[in-house]
Amino acid sequence: MKKALLTACFSLIFAAVTFGQRPEGKMAEGLRASGKIYVVVGIIVIIFLGIVFYLLQLDRKLRKLEKKEK
């Protein structure tokens, strides 16, 4: 499950970053195509997913302790 989650996270980041590098297309016209705003989005996503990953690990640690307690 951990691996699948990691893969999902990275593919999402990758998708967000590559999406922004499309030289043309509807979206690229719409929003500051040369302003590299997509890089910012990629970075925000990485940070958020990092925090989520940390929370998930905390969740797992607690679960282990709860199992031990029983």
Next chain:
Amino acid sequence: MRQYWWKLLGVLLILFSLIWGILGPVPALPILHETIRVLYYHVPMWFAMIALMSGSLVYSIMHLRDGQALSDVRAREMAMTGFVLAGLGLVTGSVWARFTWGAFWVNDPKLNGTAVTMLIYLAYFVLRQAVEDGQKRGRLGAVYNIFAYVMMIVFIGILPRLTDSLHPGNGGNPGFNKYDLNNNMRPVFYSAVLGWILVGFWISQLRVRYQRLKQSL
């Protein structure tokens, strides 16, 4: 996986709001310009805070009925998470205000109301610290928490609507209606709100489980 689904749903909703909140189309308005996007990140903090405080209120009432220590812990931890989110909302709102209203803090009824609300909740935590006896602390805290919730509704839900406020939806204006939120923004905003509420409950749940383990050891 059964216990995880709502946590992951919250994460996905926030993720969508983070990405589309920046890339998606927004109306071009004077003064606000691109900062209209702050709405996707700043306002959900308050929605999540109110949801968590409501959860806290429910558990406080439950604690008064059943006297269980766990419901008291739940009430406290939810209020704690709500308080943290409120702090983030206050700071982000302050930055937003600096670049749209011109100052980090203005004498807006909603700003002062939230400041008072946060002090009221701060007093809730201080009160709990001050009482040593667990049962007494639980009952006293629960009663005070109900009071705090009512005050929160008055200070951020009612009073700002009675006077003029810089915030939209106050002073007789319709909130979250066609003037403040257009149809492009709605899905992003609502998913951010729901996402942050879910993640807020997740963080509270982690804290409750930690507290419970700590007490049982």
